[in-house]
Amino acid sequence: MTSSPPGGARDTIGQGIRRARNARGRTLEQVSEEIGVSPATLSLIERDKVSVTRARLKEIAAALGADPAELGWGTDPEHEAQLRVEPESERPHVLGAAIECFTRRGYHGTSMREIAQAGHMSVAGVYHYYESKQQMLVSALEPAMVELRDAVVAAGQRHPEDEPEKRFAAMIEVLAIFHITERDIAFLGGSELRSLEGANRERVVQLRRGVQHLVDAEAQAAAAAGAFANPDILFASRMVVNMCVSLARWYDPEGPVGPDDAVANAVAYALAVMKSTAVGA
The missing domain is CATH 1.10.357.10 (Tetracycline Repressor, domain 2)
Incomplete structure (x- = not known):
């Protein structure tokens, strides 16, 4: 189990994931590859910029060899609220795909079609969330x-x-x-x-x-x-x-x-x- 944050404060879901990952010496790249998302998307999850479903949280827990409760599931009503919306919004996944593409190919070398492919969605789907690169x-x-x-x-x-x-x-x-x-x-x-x-x-x-x-x-x-x-x-x-x-x-x-x-x-x-x-x- 990871240690609790100082002062008795409770971790958010994202903080709990990061704390557990760091305690096991795992990198963003290693864990993201196991759960099938980009490192950028996992980083957004850890910074609580992305809400996760219960299914996704279970995948992360399994990749870390952790009990979901260690990541905050079921320990606090506020944490449960973080997990209620299903399915996951596509917006953060689009952004994670864009970050990955910009990092690999450069901003000007990346097309909206490439972002759509990296995010496993249509170009129209990308434009639904973002009007431009x-x-x-x-x-x-x-x-x-x-x-x-x-x-x-x-x-x-x-x-x-x-x-x-x-x-x-x-x-x-x-x-x-x-x-x-x-x-x-x-x-x-x-x-x-x-x-x-x-x-x-x-x-x-x-x-x-x-x-x-x-x-x-x-x-x-x-x-x-x-x-x-x-x-x-x-x-x-x-x-x-x-x-x-x-x-x-x-x-x-x-x-x-x-x-x-x-x-x-x-x-x-x-x-x-x-x-x-x-x-x-």
């Missing part, structure tokens, strides 16, 4: 960036304001976790930002900048407190954020360094950079 890209990126920003804020708030080094480290940890566990979305956030149009692009860019500014503020506070010694604190802060962002492009969770160690390394390297007094020759 642009709407799909925005629907994938904007909520993810809002969620990341909120998670970064919450991470910093776990520590007192007079401990900026710990607040900074907590924020870097969240960034590393996001770019390791949400690789498809994170990859699109870096590679397809240029494909967003007009106001869509501006909103997502502002969210990304907002995350960077949160990290910058803690870096500057830590420097003022004497915890960080890098002579160019903002350059260093932006470099370590981009170090985390790059994880989505190259990190392999099935490689020699496990996700937990990769996150710990990212935090350690970030702190080392911020405390370094070395400058270029």
